Amino acid sequence: MIFPSEQPYLPSETPAGLRALREKELRDLRGDGNGVRKLSDRVYDFDVYNDLGNPDKSVNLTRPSLGGKTIPYPRRCRTGRLPMDSDITAESRVEKPIPLYVPRDEQFEESKQNTFSAGRLKAVLHNIIPSLKATISADNHDFSGFSDIDILYKEGLLLKVGLQDEIWKNLPLPKVVTRIQESSEGLLKYDTPKILSKDKFAWLRDDEFARQAVSGVNPVSIESLKVFPPKSNLDPEIYGPQESAIKEEHILGHLNGLSLSQALEENKLFIVDYHDVYLPFLERINALDELSLPPAGPNSRSKRVVTPPLDATGNWIWQLAKAHVCSNDAGVHQLVNHWLRTHASLEPFILAAHRHLSAMHPIFKLLDPHMRYTLEINALARQKFNQC
Numbered sequence: 001m002i003f004p005s006e007q008p009y010l011p012s013e014t015p016a017g018l019r020a021l022r023e024k025e026l027r028d029l030r031g032d033g034n035g036v037r038k039l040s041d042r043v044y045d046f047d048v049y050n051d052l053g054n055p056d057k058s059v060n061l062t063r064p065s066l067g068g069k070t071i072p073y074p075r076r077c078r079t080g081r082l083p084m085d086s087d088i089t090a091e092s093r094v095e096k097p098i099p100l101y102v103p104r105d106e107q108f109e110e111s112k113q114n115t116f117s118a119g120r121l122k123a124v125l126h127n128i129i130p131s132l133k134a135t136i137s138a139d140n141h142d143f144s145g146f147s148d149i150d151i152l153y154k155e156g157l158l159l160k161v162g163l164q165d166e167i168w169k170n171l172p173l174p175k176v177v178t179r180i181q182e183s184s185e186g187l188l189k190y191d192t193p194k195i196l197s198k199d200k201f202a203w204l205r206d207d208e209f210a211r212q213a214v215s216g217v218n219p220v221s222i223e224s225l226k227v228f229p230p231k232s233n234l235d236p237e238i239y240g241p242q243e244s245a246i247k248e249e250h251i252l253g254h255l256n257g258l259s260l261s262q263a264l265e266e267n268k269l270f271i272v273d274y275h276d277v278y279l280p281f282l283e284r285i286n287a288l289d290e291l292s293l294p295p296a297g298p299n300s301r302s303k304r305v306v307t308p309p310l311d312a313t314g315n316w317i318w319q320l321a322k323a324h325v326c327s328n329d330a331g332v333h334q335l336v337n338h339w340l341r342t343h344a345s346l347e348p349f350i351l352a353a354h355r356h357l358s359a360m361h362p363i364f365k366l367l368d369p370h371m372r373y374t375l376e377i378n379a380l381a382r383q384k385f386n387q388c
Helices: 016-030 110-136 148-155 157-161 164-169 173-184 194-198 204-214 249-254 262-267 273-287 312-356 362-371 374-385
Strands: none
Touching: 110 362, 157 249, 204 312, 249 362, 312 362, 312 374
16 A cells, blocks of 8 residues: 655544544554464564463473563563463464564564674674683683783684684584685674773773773663662561671772761762672572682671772782672673563553554654564564573
8 A cells, every 4th residue: 555645644633535544554453362473464462471481391491471460561462372282371482493473564674684693693602702712722721811812802713723624513503604704704803892902901990890880781770879888678587687798997988088978968879789689599690600608697698898909819809899790780781671671661562552553643653763673672582581
């Protein structure tokens, strides 16, 4: 169907000849909540989150359904896929190469698919470079120093090791990687971050750590400290004392001459607090191959305050502490702020916009470029979740 104009119209201003067509289109977009959706469909229907697990693969991959009549959200785009064999309340997953259903207007165009796939491939390869270097290098040694990491950026893994044929023969990487590698010798070589190209030791400095916390990917967790010392909201019967181990003497030398009470009153103290987010998972985290402190007692956890160093030994403990902070921050950013509070929270609004706003509505025209592709990104993310 061809319309002569891209002119936006409010519902009350839509020409009579188009109004009935637009109302019919909206009814078609809403669907009736029945049937399995086909890739050619263009239906924006709601469903609960019952596709996060994979109980057919393992009982350990069972996940609860989220949302429903008593809790309206979260909501996702309905696909109508059949239930799991082992749990009729869980939607079956899609096995590759069968594509996931999203309304056809939301599917990746070829250029977007290529960009998305290339970015994902590069991220995967970036993460495995250290493992490749450690396991396939000629001397089969681990990293001997930070200079080895610098070489991975300056020369690249394959140029350093010189075992291209052996690597691609023995590694279970997808064929597309081999083809890309054959046509691009620098695939496993990555540009040095700009900040390090100017100062290779910038990552050691506290001011760079602070700059990335404030202007990096996740500044939204920073909040003004109202009570000192900070207190946990977790059950002390399970997780131990609620009071933080941080004392006034730990921060007094960093308040630019202010007293603690003055700093609090003038809103000069800020905190990134992931204590209550991670503590319920601490035992499972420590069960992994990680460095950790032993528990202090049956109903408490070891608490250690790390402060800026006074000697060389303390300096590396301080660097390690900052690395742990960055790791924790990245986890919260990706799962909570990026996925849950952005992608997942916006999906029901995107569905509602398509179901209730005509494509000619001026607000829809403003929103559409920002909503595009989000449903497919979310569907791919949920598909990935149920593999974990």
